[in-house]
Amino acid sequence: MSKRVVMFLTNDAVSDPRVEKEARALVEAGFEATVLAWDRAGKAAPIEERDGFTIERLGPRAPYGGGVKSLPLFREFWRTAADRAAEIGPDIVHCHDMDTAPAGMRVVKHATGGRPKLVLDMHELYRDSKMVPQRGAIGVVARAIVRMLERRAFPAADVILVANPGTLGYYDALGAGDKVVLVENAPDTRLFAPSAQRPERPFTVGYFGQKRYLEGLLALIEAIRVHSDMAAILAGGGTAAEEIACASADVDRVEVSGRFDYADLPALYTRCDAVYAVYGAVLGNVRTLFPVKVMEAMACALPVVVSAGTWIGEYVEREGIGLAIDGDDPVALSAALIRLKDEPSTAEEMGRRGLAIVEAGLSWQAASARLVEAYRAL
CATH class of the missing domain: 3.40.50.2000 (Glycogen Phosphorylase B;)
Incomplete structure (x- = not known):
């Protein structure tokens, strides 16, 4: 039985x-x-x-x-x-x-x-x-x-x-x-995999998951606002979802949507060139977090932007799979996005390293x- x-x-x-x-x-x-x-x-x-x-x-x-x-x-x-x-x-x-x-x-x-x-x-x-x-x-x-x-x-x-x-x-x-x-x-490698080809589009940053940490998402929206060659996709519910929708309403290059079915998530990653996982590092759980979206990005061979001064920030820098920034510094965020956009070979190498870690057992x-x-x- x-x-x-x-x-x-x-x-x-x-x-x-x-x-x-x-x-x-x-x-x-x-x-x-x-x-x-x-x-x-x-x-x-x-x-x-x-x-x-x-x-x-x-x-x-x-x-x-x-x-x-x-x-x-x-x-x-x-x-x-x-x-x-x-x-x-x-x-x-x-x-x-x-x-x-x-x-x-x-x-x-x-x-x-x-x-x-x-x-x-x-x-x-x-x-x-x-x-x-x-x-x-x-x-x-x-x-x-x-x-x-x-x-x-x-x-x-x-x-x-x-x-x-x-x-x-x-x-x-x-x-x-x-x-x-x-x-x-960790990601299911039967569902999450690198995109075969990148279509012509603005450099696109993805955030997929609960919208709880308002400040980090507002910072991303403002960064996209001032960089006309960048876009963002923010999908998910959460306690800050309504405020994020309002803050992005006048930025047509920021696409905001609500809760999604898990089966639809892999397709969202195919529309991205980098994944954003920056949260306020004041909370103890943020300092120790291994964000799901980081692992999913790794499986899709995408570079990540995360919070410095955290476990995941140290991991990302040590493994060379993305960039760790001060989440309270909008200049640092802009610099990170510009680097990933302007140095595609660097971004691709970061993505390859992340994918190799997933293939090795994550x-x-x-x-x-x-x-x-x-x-x-x-």
């Missing part, structure tokens, strides 16, 4: 590539998978079948970005999701990010049959992320709550999946290193094999 997996997620799972890829990999390996997702807007289909796994969307209605004030709504989702999971009767509960851990621990604690295994999937350093207030008294309280949750969840977990190599030391310091399995958000095929191996060992 196949083992049943229930995943918890605090977004609506309409477009969450990591969740989708992991669920698909587990189904292909013989597991049954159900994703219990929080549809805060109440607009997505209540039940969806996708590639062999099921998505069930639950309430309550809630805004994004409510901070500590949203805690009662989180508690309601945790309770509702845990109760639904208990009805399914999972063998394994899989918590996507720290904000779903209470639901998973509740299922484990109240299981009436055998104890389900608990998998924590750390997409980022949640305590130091934009999801948690960072400033003032509210920030102190919010971070303390998350830290308390970590102290409960890490010892209870059977496996801790980690997306970013730059965070491994964090889990070691907390004594959880022996449970950690690295499963990067792929979803390799990462998902570690995921499945960890699951089979439970």
Whole structure:
């Protein structure tokens, strides 16, 4: 009999590539998978079948970005999701990010049959992320709550999946290193590949993913505004999506669109000459992040522009796959884009180096094999 997996997620799972890829990999390996997702807007289909796994969307209605004030709504989702999971009767509960851990621990604690295994999937350093207030008294309280949750969840977990190599030391310091399995958000090389030919077009910069870090995207829009031989494509939803759409409305060389299906993403990369992944490096999770779009760009043999003073900035410079800049310096951004545009042979060599790293093992095929191996060992 196949083992049943229930995943918890605090977004609506309409477009969450990591969740989708992991669920698909587990189904292909013989597991049954159900994703219990929080549809805060109440607009997505209540039940969806996708590639062999099921998505069930639950309430309550809630805004994004409510901070500590949203805690009662989180508690309601945790309770509702845990109760639904208990009805399914999972063998394994899989918590996507720290904000779903209470639901998973509740299922484990109240299981009436055998104890389900608990998998924590750390997409980022949640305590130091934009999801948690960072400033003032509210920030102190919010971070303390998350830290308390970590102290409960890490010892209870059977496996801790980690997306970013730059965070491994964090889990070691907390004594959880022996449970950690690295499963990067690496690209599926069956989908992402270099373009055969570059058509005539302005030098085009792509940003594909959640629009959360407003300042970095505004800087890119302004850089495109003043360089008439450049263009940008910004695709994805996120808390800053509306502001980005407004800021770019008078720049016809900046194409802005909303959420997209993961299957449509490879085609977006074929329209680009470089990929942009510059975020404010103040947040701890940004300093340790290995952005998905960087790995996807590498698979497509595209150079990247990233934030200096971060793990990914050091990686990009060390491997020679792009440029690292001060995200607060518009002159540095313009200089980086001009260099990539005016030195196509340099940009192409950066892209080739990135592709070689992917071909050497930085792929979803390799990462998902570690995921499945960890699951089979439970």
